[in-house]
Amino acid sequence: MKHTLLSNGLRIAYRSDGVAGGLPLVLLHGFCEDSAVWNDFIVPIKSLHIIRVDLPGFGGSDLPLVPGMDVYADAVCAVLNDLSVEKCVLVGHSMGGYAALEFAEKYPERLSGLGLFHSHPFEDTAERKDARRRGIEMLQSGKRDLYVAQLFPGLFAGAFAKANPPIIAAQIAKGKRQSAEAIIAALEGMITRKDHRETLRNAACPVLFLLGTEDSIIPPEQGLQAAVLPDLADVHLLPGVGHMGMFEATERCAEIVRRFWEFCANR
Ligand code: MLT
Numbered sequence: 001m002k003h004t005l006l007s008n009g010l011r012i013a014y015r016s017d018g019v020a021g022g023l024p025l026v027l028l029h030g031f032c033e034d035s036a037v038w039n040d041f042i043v044p045i046k047s048l049h050i051i052r053v054d055l056p057g058f059g060g061s062d063l064p065l066v067p068g069m070d071v072y073a074d075a076v077c078a079v080l081n082d083l084s085v086e087k088c089v090l091v092g093h094s095m096g097g098y099a100a101l102e103f104a105e106k107y108p109e110r111l112s113g114l115g116l117f118h119s120h121p122f123e124d125t126a127e128r129k130d131a132r133r134r135g136i137e138m139l140q141s142g143k144r145d146l147y148v149a150q151l152f153p154g155l156f157a158g159a160f161a162k163a164n165p166p167i168i169a170a171q172i173a174k175g176k177r178q179s180a181e182a183i184i185a186a187l188e189g190m191i192t193r194k195d196h197r198e199t200l201r202n203a204a205c206p207v208l209f210l211l212g213t214e215d216s217i218i219p220p221e222q223g224l225q226a227a228v229l230p231d232l233a234d235v236h237l238l239p240g241v242g243h244m245g246m247f248e249a250t251e252r253c254a255e256i257v258r259r260f261w262e263f264c265a266n267r
Pocket of ligand 1: 094
């Protein structure tokens with residue numbers, strides 16, 4: 001694990017694997033996770049230079065002073081600067097995709113490709129904001145473990161969850177290691193995040209959409225609506241997959257991301 005600092009002194013933890021030199025693939029984790037969520041996913045694509053960031057508050061990174069997707073985007077920028085990387089292909093899972101969109105708006109010149117892995121550019125609905133506020137109350141009343149235990153089973157497609165209880169148990173155990181403060185900050189950041197449809201319309205790089213037909217968090221219809229926005233989109237709708245393709249269809253998702261990276265690297 002390596003570390004760098006934001007301009008306000010916050011420590012950002014990240015992993016850099018593979019041989020540096022080519023175009024790096026940067027992976028951002030989702031809500032209640034950290035960079036270790038990609039451990040199995042990167043095995044089939046380990047010939048690439050892969051950078052995985054712990055978003056502020058999660059894993060080994062310090063809690064943001066003010067919640068928001070912009071501090072996540074700044075953390076990615078700080079990591080790229082630390083490694084003297086000018087351009088990358090940035091792929092974000094779910095909340096990581098929201099952060100990647102913020103990065104795309106703030107630092108478009110640093111992107112050769114943008115990937116939304118079970119993610120979309122729309123802001124929260126009023127119902128979603130209310131549900132997140134109820135989550136914040138639960139976390140503030142000391143029920144972090146219960147919150148995390150209730151969260152993860154619903155992220156996977158039903159059939160996969162039934163057949164793979166140890167994978168879900170492992171994600172719950174890891175989620176319980178994230179602090180309640182980091183989870184609250186992430187919820188606040190997601191509530192206040194902006195709509196990024198314009199960011200996609202303006203994207204100068206190719207955009208990957210990886211969607212699951214069984215995803216109850218990011219319904220595929222929403223992803224498909226967004227996929228018509230950029231000039232150049234690579235769209236994959238995975239049958240039977242929920243919100244956690246990196247576990248539910250590891251090799252297939254890794255191959256999709258590898259091919260997208262290759263396309264971006266050779267343009
Ligand atoms: C995630 O997996 O990052 C979150 O479920 C995204 C969300 O709640 O919108």
